[in-house]
Amino acid sequence: MGAPVRRVVVIGGGIVGLAVAAELAARGDRVVVLEKEGHWAAHQTGHNSNVVHAGLYYKPGSLKARMSVAGNASMTAFAREHGVPVEVCGKLVVATSDDELPRLHQLAERAEANGVPAKLISADEAREHEPEVAAVAALRVESTGVIDFPAVCAALVGQLIGRGADLRLFSPALGIRTAGGRVQVATPQGVVTADALVNCAGLHSDRVARMAGLRPKATIVPFRGEYFELRPESRDLVRGLIYPVPDPTLPFLGVHLTRMLDGTVHAGPNAVLALRREGYRWRDVSPADVLDVARFPGTWRLARRFARTGAEEVLRSLSRKRFAASLARLVPAVTADDLVPAGAGVRAQAMLPDGSLVDDFLIETGPGQVHVLNAPSPAATCALEIGRHVAGLV
Incomplete structure (x- = not known):
């Protein structure tokens, strides 16, 4: 006999929540997605710059660094597979004065450490890419692209519908408790009972975590x-x-x-x-x-x-x-x-x-719970990788 089918409730209908839900559904879980707004990708996902990041800025070995490089490839491939507009156009990081050159070279070293295809180029070479740019030198990053992240979310919703997921808009989490080893989430439409909970509530993720009984280290x-x-x-x-x-x-x-x-x-x-x-x-x-x-x-x-x-x-x-x-x-x-x-x-x-900003993705767990507590940029780029990582934790 196979393992019993779990029911997992995911709070948050941005790109990270939908990617987590799609991965769980692909693994055979019964998934419920709760989104408080009336449409998907309503906040961070629908208001960002739609850039598929390469991963050159982040500390080598960090979740951001590892997931950005993998996410750049997986997000671009997903878009092409599902007919989502994407263009891998590359970008220039521009030093506009000599005193910025040491930092530009450090960035090139970090790109190499992270496995990001990047090349230091001269001012003349930079102007071949961008004729109006002011540069003494630049870093050319080939794998950066632009995409339509809300369209990615629409494709993920399509996958979830195809796998029988229960998708609920206008459904904020009003309260969370555990009873008999299961989690219960109160919504305006009633109580959702599940075997596990994943919190991808973005701007409200810390509040949802506290509602679920966790004491998150960050606010x-x-x-x-x-x-x-x-x-x-x-x-x-x-x-x-x-x-x-x-x-x-x-x-x-x-x-x-x-x-x-x-x-x-x-x-x-x-x-x-x-x-x-x-x-x-x-x-x-x-x-x-x-x-x-x-x-x-x-x-x-x-x-x-x-x-x-x-x-x-x-x-x-x-x-x-x-x-x-x-x-x-x-x-x-x-x-x-x-x-x-x-x-x-x-x-x-x-x-x-202490006033420090959490530099990496932050994911905390409790009994039957996974809370994504810090997922700013480049989280949209990394969404499919975060989905796989979180699904593994669940």
Whole structure:
């Protein structure tokens, strides 16, 4: 006789939750997916830059490094198999001054350590790829691509439907308890009982974990990333993807330029503290969410450490001219007149009480439970790999 069929409830209908659910269903589990919104990929998945990352930034041996390289290949293959638009166009990481060259070379060494196909090139070679770029040297990363992640989610939903999964929209988790070795999740439509629970709730993953009786080591702090796009007449300034050399002392990559599948060119994102977990605009404020952030000691320690950077990010958020100036470091021809607003995303960033940001994916377990507690970028790229990893833990 085979092993008994398990029933697994997955909370969260973004790309990570759907990938986990699809992998579990492929392994023969009966899967229930609970999503609080009325459509899939409603938050982080549907508001990101749609870049298939290569894996060059991450600490060698980390989950992010290993899963990015594998995920770049598996996500691209999945898209091609299921008719999802994807283009492997490569990108440039650009040093705009001589003092950035040591960091560019360190990045090239990290790419090699992670198995990422990347090559240091001269300023002239960089301009062969991007004629308008300002560079003293650059790193050419061939495996980076652009994709339609919401379309990936639609394909995963199709797989789940084909395997008989129970997919429930408008179904937030209102309460979680264990009874008789099984987990029970209260929803507005009734109680879901299962043998195991997987928490992929993104911006609310820490709250779901606490609801389930776990005491997670990290707390989610939301950071909004705002985007502009270039006006149609300015799109020829950018052919592909142009990134700055990241500052290793700062938690985010910096604003960059990305030519999307439809030919539009997105610019951003910046990084400012969101005043609501799903706060896509300055006026989106949740007093409860603000209070949570204010009560968390890590917030104040992070603020002291990056006070100047945080102030600069806020000023850039409020000034299109400042935003354009950041982009002009990469492509000098870009001006404030070239930019039009293009929405925002909110990054669910896990933070420790000492104010440090959790650098790697963070997954914690309890009896019959797996909680994905930190899965910001490049989680969409790595979603199929995360799905396999989490399914193994379940």
